[in-house]
Amino acid sequence: MIFKENGGKKMAKVEIGYYDLADITISKSCLLVSKGKGKVNMMALDWKSIGELWSYPVVTVAVAPSRYTYSLLNENPEFTLNVPSPQIESAISIAGSYSGRNTDKIKMAGLTLKESSHISVPMIEEAMISYECKIIHTAESGSICSHRLYFGEILAVYADEDLVKKRKIK
Numbered sequence: 784m785i786f787k788e789n790g791g792k793k794m795a796k797v798e799i800g801y802y803d804l805a806d807i808t809i810s811k812s813c814l815l816v817s818k819g820k821g822k823v824n825m826m827a828l829d830w831k832s833i834g835e836l837w838s839y840p841v842v843t844v845a846v847a848p849s850r851y852t853y854s855l856l857n858e859n860p861e862f863t864l865n866v867p868s869p870q871i872e873s874a875i876s877i878a879g880s881y882s883g884r885n886t887d888k889i890k891m892a893g894l895t896l897k898e899s900s901h902i903s904v905p906m907i908e909e910a911m912i913s914y915e916c917k918i919i920h921t922a923e924s925g926s927i928c929s930h931r932l933y934f935g936e937i938l939a940v941y942a943d944e945d946l947v948k949k950r951k952i953k
């Protein structure tokens with residue numbers, strides 16, 4: 784169990800099953816966190832899917848070659864996918880309109896990084912759901928839209944305890 788600060792009140796985060804809250808994740812704009820050469824960056828991400836590939840639980844994200852995130856994912860094949868809680872939804876516009884090449888967007892959005900359990904890329908403490916993923920495969924999206932698809936094996940998922948209780952998962 785890990786903890787986050789929320790307006791002075793400690794709130795617990797608990798580990799959940801890979802697909803437990805996939806319906807929420809799929810319906811939301813997310814924050815994709817990557818890390819290379821010691822630099823951590825986040826970008827807004829809508830294009831994703833959650834499923835299974837070769838018996839691995841997988842989150843697939845589509846990232847355009849022009850993104851700084853693209854070079855970080857190619858350098859260090861790991862990411863966290865973070866679903867913002869309603870309190871931090873404004874971070875999406877920061878993450879989606881600036882580039883980590885010249886801006887520390889995490890600092891700008893006032894977010895906190897939390898060490899992951901299985902990978903070197905941190906998660907966002909204020910997120911309501913976070914996925915730790917290790918990239919096991921990539922593919923080019925082809926002529927529809929020029930993105931690289933990164934297939935990340937889900938190693939762990941954490942969610943706010945209140946949300947977990949509300950959904951009666953545990």
Ligand SMILES: Cc1cc2nc3c(=O)[nH]c(=O)nc-3n(C[C@H](O)[C@H](O)[C@H](O)COP(=O)(O)O)c2cc1C
Nearest residue numbers: 826827828829830846847850851852879881882883
């Ligand atoms: C709501 C929203 C969703 C987005 N979804 C994607 C996406 O799925 N894939 C992508 O490559 N860019 C997406 N973008 C654009 C990137 O977030 C944006 O270009 C960002 O500035 C890239 O940051 P970076 O250069 O630090 O990686 C989205 C932007 C917004 C606002």
